[in-house]
Structure formats: C-alpha cells, structure tokens
Amino acid sequence: MPYDPSPLSRDALKTLREIAQDLDSGKAEYDSPRSAARVLRDLHELAEYLPRILLQTSAAVGRMARDQDDATSVARAIGEAATTVTGLQDQLRRAHEAAQDVRAR
Numbered sequence: 310m311p312y313d314p315s316p317l318s319r320d321a322l323k324t325l326r327e328i329a330q331d332l333d334s335g336k337a338e339y340d341s342p343r344s345a346a347r348v349l350r351d352l353h354e355l356a357e358y359l360p361r362i363l364l365q366t367s368a369a370v371g372r373m374a375r376d377q378d379d380a381t382s383v384a385r386a387i388g389e390a391a392t393t394v395t396g397l398q399d400q401l402r403r404a405h406e407a408a409q410d411v412r413a414r
Contacts, residue, residue, distance in 0.1 A: 318362075321355075346408035353401035360391040 331337035339345045367387040374380035 314362075341413050342408060342411035343413075346405055346411070349401060349405035349408050353398060353405050356394055356398040356401055359394045363387050363391045363394070 328337065339348070364387075367384045370383045370387075371377075371380040374383070
C-alpha cells in the first residue's frame, strides 16, 4: 500500500529552514568555494525533482477533488509553478558551474 509523502516533504522543509537559519545567524558558514558549490549542486538536484512532484500532486488533487473546477484551477497553478521551477533549475545549474571555477584565497 502506498504511503503519504507529506511527512517527507515536511522533513525536507525543516532541513532547508534549519540551513537558512543557521547561515543567517552565523551558526553555519561555508568553509570553501567548493563547499558552496556543493550546496548549489544539491539545490539544483532538488529543483530537478520538483516538477515531477508537482505533476504527481496535481494528478492526485484531480483524482480526489469533488469539484473538477477546483481541480482544474489547482492544476493550472501547479503547472505555472512547474514552469517557474524549470527556470530555477537552469539558473541553479549555471550558478553551480560558475561556483566550481571559483578558487579559494
């Protein structure tokens, strides 16, 4: 029997929130340009999975929605989000590639 993926997405959110907060507070910091490049690589890979997750989420809402007009509205919004994420993927890939060329002092 399939499981509900929402707890995993909450765990991922918590992890990303913790990273952002720790970077903001100075509790965490990159130790080299290579370290920053690895994070950019990981964020790029994360963004690669988002369109698939969005597509499956849209299909699930379509199957479960009582009102198909609501499902259509959600599908349209999710489609726009997937398009935005696709652009983000490309930007993160380019940022990662650029960061790989940065040398430490």
